[in-house]
Amino acid sequence: MSTRTELFEGALILTDKGPRIVVGMTPLTYVTRGIDGGIEEIDWREVESAREILEGRIEAVSYSVTAAWEGLSTAGKEQALDRQEVVLEILTGYARGHAALAREGEPFWPFNPKDQHSLRFRLAQMSKRLEQGYSVDRARHRENENSPARSKRRLGPSSPNTLRNWCTAYTRSVNGGVFALIDGRRNRQQSLYESLEPEIRRIADEQVSRLDGSTSDLNIDELYRRTILALRSEGLTDLGVPEKTVRSYLSHLKKRAGRTTRSQRTNHLRGSSSLTSFPALRPGQVVAIDVTRADNLVWDQWSQKVISVEIITALDVASRVVLGVRVVPRSADSHTAGLILYDVLRPFVMAIEPDEVHDWRWAGVPESLGLLPDAVSEAESISRAGAPLIGEQAIPGVLPESIRADHGSIFTSAHFRNLCERFQINLLLSRGKKPTDNAFVERWHETLQRCLQQAHGHKGRNVSQRGSDVGKLRVINDKPVFLGDGPLLTARELELHLKEFITVDYHRSWHQGLTLVDRQVSAYDAELRMTPLDIFDAMLAATGRLHVLQRPDLIYDLLPIVWGTIGHAGVEFKNLTYDCRELDEFRNVTKGFFRDGDRAAPFFRDPHDVSRVWFRHPDSDRIIEVPWRKAHQLEAPMTDAMLAEASKRVRQRGGNRALNSGSAQKEILDQLNDVGDLERLRRNPEMSDWSESSLIAARMRTARSKFDHAEAQGLMDSTEPVKLFQDRTTSDDTSAGDDLSSYFDDVWPDYDESET
Incomplete structure (x- = not known):
């Protein structure tokens, strides 16, 4: 109804009271005459063109009929206008209602108003004429012959009583006009089952x-x-x-x-989802965290098996920046949730060189990133030319005000709640069975498909998407390969692949869900395409510098704290004794030295690696590693779950009562190595309650724990100052055109350098 039309004297406008002919014009209105001869002015703003759907029947329609008229099909509109012509000819003698628009031969007998025939007579004659016209309608007969089930009869024979009802309905003062002639079967409202009780x-x-x-x-x-x-x-x-x-x-x-x-x-x-987007205005206002199953199989080098893993992601709602991502074994625990919070709190950089992409590493935060116009100008240059890949790419860190997560046990655990309370973070749990409450991270899981399908070992989201060759392995050059695919990635390689995708692709790609909130910026009105990092920088410049924890030993603030008394033999936790020379000065402290009432001292304990604990020196604030006395004899991964299994076997053999104090730890050590022996686990049916997948998960968790702590210790031991982010728009190392194919061939087989 948007086609433009020019009205003229003699044009026909369809209103809710019937057709009106234009007899004159004023600067703001059309002067019209109805079928009763009455004059009425219609504002030109209340008229729409009808050329697209009713060409040749009327020139325009008024807004008073537009809404109801648009709800009809073309056939319904044609039928209503056909009936209107019949009614108007009966009442006025003219099919279009006005003598000025008379068709050739009108008015026909007996509908000429001068003849003054009775309404009953005119109705009978019109019924007879409709029946005669219907019987000789050759086009209708051809339609019935070609498609009898789809006959498009417009107007068939009607009895005089039916015609009388049409005239009565049309001339009603309320709910009359052309809409009173619409077939009820074409204009059904609301319920189709009103006859049911x-x-x-x-x-x-x-x-x-x-x-x-x-x-x-x-x-x-x-x-x-x-x-x-x-x-x-x-x-x-x-x-x-x-x-x-x-x-x-x-x-x-x-x-x-x-x-x-x-x-x-x-x-x-x-019906439970919100109808508007969340009005997040600054980075860190809400951080969404969730876990999803990775749709790729990975290779575990230790067990020589194909395994499934999970991906835990933290996403900033305001900017859609991925603040942290980890590949973890099934199933993620509460400590893993704490580690992703650790990734959120600390900012990263990722160094990209022509032949190598380094892992994410810890970095500081710059004091400022410039004003908002500068950020917009920078974003515009990135959108047009593309920032160079070579150099250091920033992954920001924030101190969240709120965390949105579901009701999974890892987020409702006492450990995770304590962390949120310690850092004064509001934990916003989604409502039960309503994943739309955390829609942003759920949508991120869909974006992950673009990354996962680029890696070898993709198995699809379910069995209906799984290829017949998935699971059929061949060993080529000591590497497991799917038929028709390539070498499987390890869990660590898959995580690196995810980080590469986030840094090089996702953070640098236009995000359709992002817009600037400042309409005074001309770039917004020009619909500037913004990337997640562009929005993060713009919001950061507008809201001010983010204050985040920048200590290299930040990871220890997120570990559970246990209290133990430091004696001459060390400190004991769960029948395990930990000791080192740095504890000598605290072996004979007085009560109340660390806390009131006893001589116990606080230690940090990692559930993923209980072969050691950590102690913060009260004077120097330095983190001290305190190993288990028999850690050097350990051959198995020593997680909380492994220790619990070993302790259970000790109890089954009579417990510590059957052992002296010197042999208790040896018994636990033997049981740990026993449970951690994969070949023995596969052969011994008595150990079937401790599954092979649990052992693989324990090894993965312990390996990652050692990696995280080694990174933190390396930062604390380093004498170099913490390096700030490099500007993503400039790089002195090389240009954007440097060849990266030598590195990406292994990770992105279909990598197209020109698209970046």
């Missing part, structure tokens, strides 16, 4: 409402049976149940609920 509809609604995705799907026969039983249980046996109508109503409800359990769950949750 309200109680029957209520029971049927209740039965279908239970299809929310949590139960298996039901067919119409079962839903009908349950509806009848529910009616009988409520004593509604006197209601006449029209089976065909009830089944049709149930089918209508089930289609709306969803044909599959997945669609039923989606439709059930649809």
Whole structure:
């Protein structure tokens, strides 16, 4: 209805009271005459063109009929206008209602107003004429012959009583006009099942409402049976149940609920989501964290097996910057959730060289990034030319005000809650069974598909997407290879691949969900395409410098604290004795030295590596590593879970009562090495309660723990100052055109350098 048209004297405008002919114009209105001869002015702003749908019938329509008119099909509009012509010819003698628009030969007998025939006579003659015209309509006959089931009859024979009803409805002062002539079957409103008793509809609604995705799907026969039983249980046996109508109503409800359990769950949750975007205004206001299963199989070098892993991600809602990502074994625990918070708190840089991409490393935060116009100008240059890949790419860090997570046990655990309380972070838990509460990170999981499908070992999201060769391994050059694919990545390589994708691709790509909130910036009105890092920089410049913890020993603030008394033999936790020379000065401290009431001192304990604990020196504030006395004899990964399994076996052999104090630790050591022996675990049926996957997960967690602590210790021992982020828009090392294919060939087989 948006096509432009020029109205003229004699043009026809369709209004809710019938057609009106334009007889004159003023600077702001059209002067029109109705079929009764009355003059009325219509504001030109209340008129729309009708050329697109009713060319040759009317020139324009008024806004008073636009909404209802647009709801009709073309056939419905044509039928209503045909009936209007019949009614107008009966009442005025002219099919278009006005003598000035008379067609050739009009007015026909007996509809000339001068003849003054009775309405009854005119109705009878019009009915007769319609019947004669219908019988000789050759086009209609051809339509019926070619497609009898789809005959497009516009206006068939009508009895005089039907025509009288049309005229009466058309001339009503309320709800009259052309819309009174619309076929009710084409203009049905609201309910299609008004004939059903309200109680029957209520029971049927209740039965279908239970299809929310949590139960298996039901067919119409079962839903009908349950509806009848529910009616009988409520004593509604006197209601006449029209089976065909009830089944049709149930089918209508089930289609709306969803044909599959997945669609039923989606439709059930649809009403719980917000109708507007979250108004996050600054980085760190809300950080979304979630865990998802990696859709790639990875190779575990220690067990020589193909395993599945999980990906835990922290996403800044305001800028969509990925603040931290880790590949972890199944299933993630509360300490893993604490480690991703550690990644959120500390900023990173990632160095990219022509032949190598380094892992993320800890860095500081610059004092300022310039003013907002500078950030916009920088973003514009990036969008047009692309920032160089070579150099150091920034991954910012923030101190979150709030964390959005689901009700998973890792986020509701006492450890994670204590961390949020320690750093004064609000923990916002999503409502049960409503993943839309954390929609931003859920959408990130979809973006991850672009990264995971570039790596070898992609197995699809479910079995319906899984290729027939997935799982068929061949060893080529000592590397496991899927048929038709390539060498599988290890968990560590997969994590590095994710970080490369985030740094080089995701953070540097236009994000359609990001816009600037300052409309005074001309770039916003020009619909500037912004990347996550662009928005982060712009928001950071507008809100001021972010204050985050920049200590290299930050990881120890996120470890659980245990209290133990330092004696001559060291400090003991769970029958394990830890000791080192740095504890000598604290072996004979007085009560209240560390806390009131006793001589216990605080130690940091990593559940993923309990072969050592850490102690912060109260004077120098230096972190001291305190190893287990028998750690040098340890051959197995020593996590909390492994220690619990070894302790259980000691208890089964009689516990510490059967041992002296000197042999207790040796027994635990033997059991740890026993449980950690993969070949023995595979051969010994008595050890079946300790699964091979649990042992693989323990080794992965311990290896990652050693990596994180070695990184922290290296930073603390370094005499060089912490390096700040480099500017992403400039680099003195090399240009954007340097060849990276030598590195990316192994990770991104289909890497196209020109696209970056």
